[in-house]
Amino acid sequence: MKKPATIAAHAGGAIDRQSAGVVPPIQTSTTFLRDADYGLIRPDNIYARDDSDTVRHAEHLLAQLEGAQDALLFPSGMAAIAALFRTLPNDASVVVQSGIYWGTTKWVRDFCERREITLTETDASDPAALQAACEAHKPALVFIETPSNPWLKTTDIAASAEIAHQVGAKLAVDATAATPVLMQPLALGADIVMHSATKGINGHSDVLAGVLATRAVDDPVWHAIKTDRHDAGAVIGAFEAWLLIRGIRTLPLRVERMSENALALVKHLRKHPQIADVYYPGLAEHPGHDVAHRQMSGGYGPLLSVLVQGGAPEALKVVGKLQLFMRATSLGGVESLVEHRHTIEPHTGIPENLIRVSVGIEDIGDLIADWDQALS
Ligand SMILES: *Cc1c(COP(=O)(O)O)cnc(C)c1O
Secondary structure, three states: OOOHHHHHHOOOOOOEOOOOEOOOOOOOOOEOOEOOOOOEOOOOOOEOOOOOHHHHHHHHHHHHHHOOOEEEEEOOHHHHHHHHHOOOOOOOEEEEEOOOOHHHHHHHHHHHHHHOOEEEEEOOOOHHHHHHHHHHHOOOEEEEEOOOOOOOOOOOHHHHHHHHHHOOOEEEEEOOOOHHHHOOOOOOOOOEEEEEOOOOOOOOOOOOOEEEEEOOOOOHHHHHHHHHHHHHOOOOOHHHHHHHHHHHOOHHHHHHHHHHHHHHHHHHHOOOOOEEEEEOOOOOOOOOHHHHHHHOOOOOOOEEEEEEOOOHHHHHHHHHHOOOOEEOOOOOOOOOEEEOHHHHOHHHOOOOOEEEEEOOOOOHHHHHHHHHHHHO
């Protein structure tokens, strides 16, 4: 088995047999020919709502990087999450980690209410809390996110899988902040791994995409997800899939640099008198560091949160003075971004002085200098 850097650089075997090009072509056709006897010329190509060589190529590449039996792309991370939750029958029970990506929490709450699904939100970074929730509610699905956005909590995937499986639940992991380069949830016992490929996987802030990958293709839940995508049509376009392939070629390199930069920035900021706290699983004093160290390798990713001294006005002042770190939501791109989360989601209990940071691949000296001038 080739290592991720090799798989990615070669885009999982990208050679285009027809042209001998070293990169894959983009096949944009929405429909495919039948022969004179009305047989399909390519039995797996009928109509582009699910049949696309370019999309399959990207999915195959992602499955290889993830150590998955199969992967499916969706037009956004939320579309991937929705496809997963839509497999639940009415009256089902689910346990979802609390304090995760707000878009997930909001959509799952609405969906579960509409479908009369019992939703239990629990701090799954505490295995005892997850166990209690699972034993009390006997969920069909447990959904966790690690490292979590924007609290940077670490949830033990192997322990969560054991707890979920004991009550007959599937474990799904949103591993967006880690990317498949730093963490492989399926190898740790998860059944399904999800990413917003909009973030680190694409890495250039120019494609919206989501991915689900499975440990077992013969799993009925996976079958239901596949059927749902085919029939309900939440598919990604060929050009977006091609851009993903293009982005993934440098994924290991980008993730390595982003993780190095993030750790260096965090080490600098935590000693700064204007900083009250820093959340980053790569720091030895982070409560989830030991678990993160065990289940991640090669770094801890681009995402961190910084608490400045003071409240919202002080945090906004710092954010306003930053020049290299652009004020914009999202994460995992080559360019560094900051976001004052409390302005975006004041009702979620997010601290007013919290600044969420996504560290890019710029020169670390420049990035540190930017924070120093903004905090001065
Ligand atoms: C962005 C994000 C999502 C949603 O993905 P979209 O591609 O924006 O739909 C889900 N989970 C996490 C952790 C994210 O950061």
